[in-house]
């Protein structure tokens with residue numbers, strides 16, 4: 001059965017984005033995907049909670065795509081989580097709206113892959129830094145999928161540098177839309 005994907009793209013400086021812009025443009029080719037640019041929709045952070053909740057209900061897989069900022073997400077992503085995932089709707093008593101859905105984070109990092117490990121400069125993996133997002137998804141009864149990460153964005157300058165990443169992203173999204181499951185998340 002085909003699964004509906006909602007991609008929430010959050011980049012505070014889209015005019016300066018190279019990698020996220022490339023990825024999100026490539027994702028437009030996925031049949032049936034819904035793409036929302038949160039910073040364009042909510043430049044004043046006045047999030048339309050009803051609209052966001054309705055969209056979540058209408059989709060099976062939620063993709064949060066953003067650059068890695070200070071080992072986390074840009075501020076609007078946090079605001080979106082704080083406002084949209086309401087008690088009694090997303091979690092807590094009667095809060096079952098998101099149960100059975102999946103969350104995929106798509107993250108780009110300035111740091112190279114080798115600095116994101118216990119022996120590296122950042123001492124932790126990206127997956128470890130994303131733990132609050134993972135546990136938020138789990139609390140809401142969602143499956144947290146293994147994040148899609150593009151490292152070392154400063155080295156990705158040309159179309160040839162970027163293309164393998166957007167191809168991998170599109171393959172992943174196509175598989176998810178077609179109901180092909182990812183390897184289990186550890």
Ligand SMILES: Cc1cc2nc3c(=O)[nH]c(=O)nc-3n(C[C@H](O)[C@H](O)[C@H](O)COP(=O)(O)O)c2cc1C
Pocket residue numbers: 011016017018019020021067068069070071072108109110111112153
């Ligand atoms: C405010 C800010 C904070 C950042 N924090 C991190 C960080 O914690 N770790 C990291 O690897 N890169 C960090 N970066 C680099 C961005 O992740 C990188 O520029 C971005 O992923 C590139 O994607 P883009 O071309 O779509 O902008 C930061 C950049 C900015 C502007």
